[in-house]
Amino acid sequence: MTTTSALSQPSQLQCIECGRISEKANANFRCPACGDLLEVIYPALDKFLREVGSQEVKQVWLSRCSSQLPLDQSGVWRFREVLPAMNAESIVTLREGNTPLYTMPHCARIAGVKNLFAKHQGMNPTASFKDTGMTVAASVAHAAGYRWVACASTGNTSASMAAYASRAGMRSLVLIPEGKISWSKLSQSLDYGAVTCQLKTDFDGCVRVLNEVVQKMPIYLLNSVNPYRLEGQKTAALEILEEFGWQAPDHVIVPGGNLANSSALGKAFLEMKSLGFVSRVPRISIIQAAGANPLVRTMRENGGRELIGVHAETLATAIRIGHPASWKKAVRILEVTGGIAEEVSEAEMALAKAEIGAEGIGCEPASAVTLAGLKRLVRAGFVKSNESVVLVLTGHLLKDPDFTLDFHRGALLAEDKQAAMLAFSRRAPIAIEASADAVTVLIKEIESSPNMQS
Numbered sequence: 142m143t144t145t146s147a148l149s150q151p152s153q154l155q156c157i158e159c160g161r162i163s164e165k166a167n168a169n170f171r172c173p174a175c176g177d178l179l180e181v182i183y184p185a186l187d188k189f190l191r192e193v194g195s196q197e198v199k200q201v202w203l204s205r206c207s208s209q210l211p212l213d214q215s216g217v218w219r220f221r222e223v224l225p226a227m228n229a230e231s232i233v234t235l236r237e238g239n240t241p242l243y244t245m246p247h248c249a250r251i252a253g254v255k256n257l258f259a260k261h262q263g264m265n266p267t268a269s270f271k272d273t274g275m276t277v278a279a280s281v282a283h284a285a286g287y288r289w290v291a292c293a294s295t296g297n298t299s300a301s302m303a304a305y306a307s308r309a310g311m312r313s314l315v316l317i318p319e320g321k322i323s324w325s326k327l328s329q330s331l332d333y334g335a336v337t338c339q340l341k342t343d344f345d346g347c348v349r350v351l352n353e354v355v356q357k358m359p360i361y362l363l364n365s366v367n368p369y370r371l372e373g374q375k376t377a378a379l380e381i382l383e384e385f386g387w388q389a390p391d392h393v394i395v396p397g398g399n400l401a402n403s404s405a406l407g408k409a410f411l412e413m414k415s416l417g418f419v420s421r422v423p424r425i426s427i428i429q430a431a432g433a434n435p436l437v438r439t440m441r442e443n444g445g446r447e448l449i450g451v452h453a454e455t456l457a458t459a460i461r462i463g464h465p466a467s468w469k470k471a472v473r474i475l476e477v478t479g480g481i482a483e484e485v486s487e488a489e490m491a492l493a494k495a496e497i498g499a500e501g502i503g504c505e506p507a508s509a510v511t512l513a514g515l516k517r518l519v520r521a522g523f524v525k526s527n528e529s530v531v532l533v534l535t536g537h538l539l540k541d542p543d544f545t546l547d548f549h550r551g552a553l554l555a556e557d558k559q560a561a562m563l564a565f566s567r568r569a570p571i572a573i574e575a576s577a578d579a580v581t582v583l584i585k586e587i588e589s590s591p592n593m594q595s
């Protein structure tokens with residue numbers, strides 16, 4: 142095996158419910174026999190990796206970081222031995238992945254754990270984790286010769302899809318819920334060249350419409366029911382393991398929306414264990430906003446047997462989803478890894494976001510549910526203070542400037558009973574006279590009052 146070895150993993154699609162195996166997917170990525178979701182499997186992977194040896198493979202993955210080849214520079218494709226086979230010419234990459242793992246000492250103290258890290262997926266080319274999956278699924282569409290790709294989105298998938306489609310010379314169609322995505326994300330899909338349609342419905346309604354459209358026209362569906370997206374998203378887990386010297390952390394905490402990312406990370410950890418790359422997997426816990434909590438309700442009320450859909454409402458628009466497509470995959474990951482589904486209030490999320498920001502990191506509201514959820518898991522005794530924890534920050538701070546400004550100006554949750562607890566974390570802009578004296582007086586005031594702008 143060399144650093145440039147062929148992209149050689151043949152893959153198949155397997156239904157997660159009835160187990161039926163197929164070579165090609167239908168337009169809606171549902172099992173033709175039972176209608177459930179599909180996942181990618183690699184029949185020859187086990188044999189291939191055992192022949193090469195896990196140490197050799199880990200070494201090659203790492204060595205590609207210093208290569209000049211575009212595929213090696215991608216934090217997704219440098220792991221190509223565990224991704225679907227693809228002609229190198231078909232691959233569309235923006236050098237996604239290779240995102241930083243930050244230590245979070247300030248948030249660790251707040252949450253009550255000693256070893257806290259943030260895997261910042263907002264540091265991807267379009268500023269969310271979606272890019273890691275999009276490079277794989279968009280490449281599959283490109284290789285198959287599609288002219289059009291499409292997604293329904295709460296804003297990040299659409300931004301990512303639009304960028305990758307344009308790079309590959311494909312047209313892209315975006316369906317978004319009118320008025321329910323941040324203008325920052327909307328501006329991305331416009332600039333990257335997508336045909337962007339605002340529908341008078343929510344995310345779940347957009348998904349319904351798009352599913353009909355792809356049955357009527359040769360348009361490739363890039364929502365996360367597309368299992369190739371999850372293969373790319375797996376690589377964040379491989380990077381975490383690499384960064385931990387191939388020892389799994391105790392806990393990985395992920396926000397839950399349509400529930401694909403938690404499933405993708407879980408799949409990667411489980412694959413690495415079954416291939417003998419690691420001896421154990423982390424517990425994967427999924428955090429939802431209390432107003433958009435179908436998984437939490439499903440786990441609590443029927444142990445994960447049947448989805449309890451909800452009418453979703455949360456200021457974290459990225460995860461404002463009431464009927465998550467990948468709920469069954471997420472339930473399985475919770476069960477197999479021993480993780481938990483938890484919910485947090487809007488105020489808990491807003492506070493956590495400002496705390497992450499004060500660490501110099503910054504993320505979008507949906508990502509901040511991870512820290513808010515961790516605090517609850519520590520209080521419940523589920524996470525012990527000496528255990529290592531990785532928060533997956535899914536999107537960048539600049540994805541939702543309105544939320545951040547409203548929070549710091551005190552306008553976010555004005556009538557919320559918990560809003561008072563947020564006051565100490567607010568850092569509103571201060572209007573002062575345009576003079577050096579005014580600035581000096583202000584700094585002296587801040588220095589003598591520990592609670593002011595701390």
Ligand code: F0G
Nearest residue numbers: 294295297298398399400401402535536
């Ligand atoms: N965090 C962010 C920033 C997101 O954009 C999303 C989903 C999630 C978390 C949840 O991930 O759906 O895999 O459970 N955003 C999708 C979108 C739905 O359209 O951009 P999930």
